[in-house]
Amino acid sequence: MVSIEDYGEYETEWCPGCGNFGILKSIKQALVNLEKDPHEVFIASGIGQSSKLPHYLKCNMFNGLHGRSLPPAIGAKMANHELTVLAVAGDGDCYGEGGNHFIHNIRRNPDITLIVHDNQIYGLTKGQASPTSEPGMKTKIQNHGVFNTPLNPLAMAISLDCSFVARGYAGDVAHLITLIERAINHRGFSLVDVLQPCVSFNKLNTFKWYSERVYKMDESEYARDDQVHAFAKSLEWGEKIPLGVFYEKGKPVFEDNFDALKSSTLVKSKYETEKVNELIDSFV
Amino acid sequence: MVLAKTFKKSGFYVFATQYYLSRVRGGHNTFQIRISDAPLKSMTENLDVLIALDKVSVEKHLDEVSDGIVLVDQDAIGIDLEHDTIFHVPMLKIAKEVCGNKIYSNSVAMGAALGLLCSEFDSLSKVLEKTFMKKGQDIIDTNIKAARAGFDHAIVNYPHGCKFKVPEVFDQDFQMLIAGNDAVALGALAAGLKFLAAYPMTPSTGVMTYVATHADKFGVVLEQAEDEIAALNMVIGASFTGVRSMTTTSGGGFSLMAEALGLSGITETPVVIFISQRPGPATGLPTMTEQGDLQFVLNAAQGEFPRCVIAPGTPEECFYQTAEAFNIADKYQIPVFVMSDQYLADSLFTCKKFDSSKVKIERHLLSGHELRTKHEEYKRYKFTPLGISPRAIPGQEGVVVVGDSDEHNEAGHIDQTPENRIRMNDKRMKKLGLLQEEIPGPTVYGPENAHTSLISWGSSYGPLEEVVDILHSKGQSVNLVHYNYVYPFPVSKTHEILRKSKKMICVEVNATGQFARLFESETGIKIRENILRYDGKPFTPDFILSALDEKGMV
Numbered sequence: 001m002v003s004i005e006d007y008g009e010y011e012t013e014w015c016p017g018c019g020n021f022g023i024l025k026s027i028k029q030a031l032v033n034l035e036k037d038p039h040e041v042f043i044a045s046g047i048g049q050s051s052k053l054p055h056y057l058k059c060n061m062f063n064g065l066h067g068r069s070l071p072p073a074i075g076a077k078m079a080n081h082e083l084t085v086l087a088v089a090g091d092g093d094c095y096g097e098g099g100n101h102f103i104h105n106i107r108r109n110p111d112i113t114l115i116v117h118d119n120q121i122y123g124l125t126k127g128q129a130s131p132t133s134e135p136g137m138k139t140k141i142q143n144h145g146v147f148n149t150p151l152n153p154l155a156m157a158i159s160l161d162c163s164f165v166a167r168g169y170a171g172d173v174a175h176l177i178t179l180i181e182r183a184i185n186h187r188g189f190s191l192v193d194v195l196q197p198c199v200s201f202n203k204l205n206t207f208k209w210y211s212e213r214v215y216k217m218d219e220s221e222y223a224r225d226d227q228v229h230a231f232a233k234s235l236e237w238g239e240k241i242p243l244g245v246f247y248e249k250g251k252p253v254f255e256d257n258f259d260a261l262k263s264s265t266l267v268k269s270k271y272e273t274e275k276v277n278e279l280i281d282s283f284v
Numbered sequence: 285m286v287l288a289k290t291f292k293k294s295g296f297y298v299f300a301t302q303y304y305l306s307r308v309r310g311g312h313n314t315f316q317i318r319i320s321d322a323p324l325k326s327m328t329e330n331l332d333v334l335i336a337l338d339k340v341s342v343e344k345h346l347d348e349v350s351d352g353i354v355l356v357d358q359d360a361i362g363i364d365l366e367h368d369t370i371f372h373v374p375m376l377k378i379a380k381e382v383c384g385n386k387i388y389s390n391s392v393a394m395g396a397a398l399g400l401l402c403s404e405f406d407s408l409s410k411v412l413e414k415t416f417m418k419k420g421q422d423i424i425d426t427n428i429k430a431a432r433a434g435f436d437h438a439i440v441n442y443p444h445g446c447k448f449k450v451p452e453v454f455d456q457d458f459q460m461l462i463a464g465n466d467a468v469a470l471g472a473l474a475a476g477l478k479f480l481a482a483y484p485m486t487p488s489t490g491v492m493t494y495v496a497t498h499a500d501k502f503g504v505v506l507e508q509a510e511d512e513i514a515a516l517n518m519v520i521g522a523s524f525t526g527v528r529s530m531t532t533t534s535g536g537g538f539s540l541m542a543e544a545l546g547l548s549g550i551t552e553t554p555v556v557i558f559i560s561q562r563p564g565p566a567t568g569l570p571t572m573t574e575q576g577d578l579q580f581v582l583n584a585a586q587g588e589f590p591r592c593v594i595a596p597g598t599p600e601e602c603f604y605q606t607a608e609a610f611n612i613a614d615k616y617q618i619p620v621f622v623m624s625d626q627y628l629a630d631s632l633f634t635c636k637k638f639d640s641s642k643v644k645i646e647r648h649l650l651s652g653h654e655l656r657t658k659h660e661e662y663k664r665y666k667f668t669p670l671g672i673s674p675r676a677i678p679g680q681e682g683v684v685v686v687g688d689s690d691e692h693n694e695a696g697h698i699d700q701t702p703e704n705r706i707r708m709n710d711k712r713m714k715k716l717g718l719l720q721e722e723i724p725g726p727t728v729y730g731p732e733n734a735h736t737s738l739i740s741w742g743s744s745y746g747p748l749e750e751v752v753d754i755l756h757s758k759g760q761s762v763n764l765v766h767y768n769y770v771y772p773f774p775v776s777k778t779h780e781i782l783r784k785s786k787k788m789i790c791v792e793v794n795a796t797g798q799f800a801r802l803f804e805s806e807t808g809i810k811i812r813e814n815i816l817r818y819d820g821k822p823f824t825p826d827f828i829l830s831a832l833d834e835k836g837m838v
Contacts, residue, residue: 013698038684039678039679039680039681039682039683039684040679042525042678042679044521047689052698055686055688055697055698058684059684060678060679060684060685060686061684061685061686061687061688061696062521062524062551062687062688063687063688063689063690063698064517064520064521064547064551064687064689065517065543065544065547065689068513068514068517068544070514071481071509071513071514071515071517071518071520071521072517072518072520072521072524073521074507074518074521075479075481075517075518075519075520075521075522075523075524075525075529076521076522076524076525076678078479078505078507078518078522078527079478079479079521079522079523079524079525079526079527079529080525080526080677080678080679082679083525083678083679100510100511100513100514101510101514103510104509104510104514108507258505259499259500259503260478260499260500260502260503260504260505261505266478266479266503266505266522266527267478267525267526267527267677267679269478269503270503271476271645272502272503273474273475273476273640273641273643273645274640274641275473275501275502276470276473276474276638276640277640279470279473279498280460280470280637280638280640283460283461283462283466284457284458284459284460284637
């Protein structure tokens with residue numbers, strides 16, 4: 001039996017009341033519910049307040065570069081596809097600096113769960129606009145208000161046929177736990193975008209602001225593999241903000257595409273140096 | 285290519301280079317083949333036989349043919365030069381008449397070339413058979429027929445007989461004809477490469493392509509990354525999780541990898557980075573050669589951390605030193621570069637067959653048993669006297685492995701205290717000193733106590749070896765001091781070797797003498813003379829000899 005104590009208790013560098021706490025609690029509980037032992041779990045992260053998360057639970061982890069949580073996660077998954085691999089990132093991290101990796105890993109569809117702490121602002125650098133900031137929001141940099149159209153990560157993922165797309169809310173831990181469990185259980189690339197209030201810098205999208213708007217979708221009312229419905233739903237934003245699984249579709253998984261991974265993991269496979277002799281002979 | 289293989293099959297030592305432009309079709313392209321009954325290490329500036337398939341080729345290269353033969357199809361390229369070197373072979377006409385299709389004119393040309401050299405025809409038909417094996421017997425037979433017609437035409441019609449009659453030699457099965465890129469790929473496969481992520485970039489792509497062709501057989505996962513940033517970050521993730529991993533690129537792609545290079549440095553994750561240089565900056569000359577990225581590779585990424593730079597000079601060195609790069613990366617937990625360039629990557633060299641039994645795989649990883657019998661909690665960055673921390677990998681039972689791009693403590697968690705920073709930095713840099721003691725010094729070709737030492741690195745080895753031979757035969761006291769292990773710089777071994785040299789000349793393919801700068805800053809010895817080339821072409825013995833002559837140094 002895996003217990004929550006196995007994942008440890010650590011002092012954090014987060015502000016009191018930060019939405020990150022709800023996400024950390026949800027990830028730990030989801031891993032416990034799924035009976036994952038810490039040594040079977042690998043979490044990669046980028047840079048930002050969100051990306052410090054793996055330091056606050058006991059597991060294999062790689063806290064890499066800004067925007068680059070996904071590439072090391074893919075590398076780790078390829079080296080040992082028996083690991084449960086998660087990538088955590090922030091909205092600036094994943095949708096700004098790392099946008100290219102976000103797009104192309106949706107296309108690759110490895111069995112990885114990406115959890116994005118989406119607080120619509122840069123926290124660690126103290127309050128600049130992020131790709132998901134609301135137009136008009138004033139910051140010390142965007143002092144006439146944000147001009148750029150916000151990036152809609154769910155609509156983008158659904159349009160790329162991402163195999164699992166969900167939105168959670170850091171203020172609803174019980175619901176977020178189930179979303180993360182489902183995302184990990186889903187075989188293929190899973191995106192969980194988590195609305196996360198930044199209590200220090202985002203004075204617009206607060207706990208109150210989100211709590212007044214979010215609602216859980218009733219999954220009995222739609223087919224989860226209906227891409228057009230999912231896309232339409234992903235455009236809903238403003239007075240009402242839907243939470244839950246927007247889109248889920250079984251697709252061929254990246255790892256299954258390699259002969260090298262069929263009988264064993266790469267890390268357990270043998271070295272066969274003498275096999276090159278045949279290739280050497282072809283140059284004679 | 286077929287002709288080069290034919291000469292190799294006939295037992296000659298062959299050296300072949302190509303010159304092409306960065307476009308998919310057309311433009312002026314050449315393929316130069318040099319053959320000899322003695323080992324060859326470089327190309328030359330002059331030609332004996334020029335097979336010109338268009339007018340530009342005649343105009344551009346006629347001057348390079350001294351006392352030789354220019355083989356053309358005057359019907360096809362519309363020149364009517366009354367030049368006694370020009371020998372007309374109606375290749376298109378023969379191809380159409382004999383085979384019914386002008387596409388066989390290439391085979392006619394090759395046959396004609398062999399005929400002019402009064403060489404044996406058998407080897408060409410063997411190579412053609414191998415080349416067209418997948419296309420069926422008909423295609424093989426037709427090509428052989430075309431080649432035979434060209435061969436016969438030359439023998440019958442060339443009035444001066446065999447101008448360059450080549451001596452008889454025997455096929456040498458212990459020799460290979462191979463390009464540097466293929467040799468690097470073979471070295472990586474022999475060393476147990478399991479994961480390669482890269483973005484295609486000329487002239488490095490050949491390595492990726494060769495590995496891809498054999499990936500299934502060798503149990504390799506190869507992925508074309510969305511960009512070079514992803515490529516090196518993926519490689520780092522795979523290596524952190526325990527498999528031998530590499531990326532391949534050229535200078536432009538490596539520019540995008542600079543930050544991840546530092547990530548490998550601070551997380552102490554072994555990676556092998558293959559760089560095939562081409563002239564920059566930016567897009568530069570995509571299909572040409574230069575040794576212009578040395579200082580960039582030595583200094584790329586913010587901060588200070590140990591790295592290793594290896595620059596093979598021949599295909600054998602590409603093979604063995606690429607394999608060795610993985611051992612160094614694993615032992616010291618650092619990024620290791622294998623630096624090549626377009627010349628070494630694409631040229632075909634005749635060399636001794638590689639011996640895979642000489643490749644040893646040394647991983648330096650903690651076993652499950654070692655981890656179980658340890659009583660303390662595992663720490664990825666444990667302080668040790670040598671600075672090398674025992675390495676466990678994610679997935680091993682009973683431990684978790686923590687890696688961090690922030691400055692971190694022994695356990696791998698963020699630690700920004702000054703005391704920790706100093707200890708961690710010292711721990712990492714200590715590994716550079718250790719490696720410096722271990723790596724081999726330069727090789728010396730020619731007499732040890734020569735008056736003049738030519739100093740070089742990487743792919744310039746071949747032409748310089750020939751230069752030393754030529755000067756030696758003229759009674760000059762010259763040797764070549766050549767570096768494959770470029771960084772950390774073998775300082776004490778250098779002092780030992782160059783103790784007696786009175787004059788030093790550094791020879792490299794760039795405009796500013798990048799290796800000479802490294803040499804001077806590491807050894808404190810000033811190199812007063814440089815021979816540099818940076819027109820996109822590699823060194824030839826002729827180029828170096830005339831530069832030495834101009835400087836009055838020989």
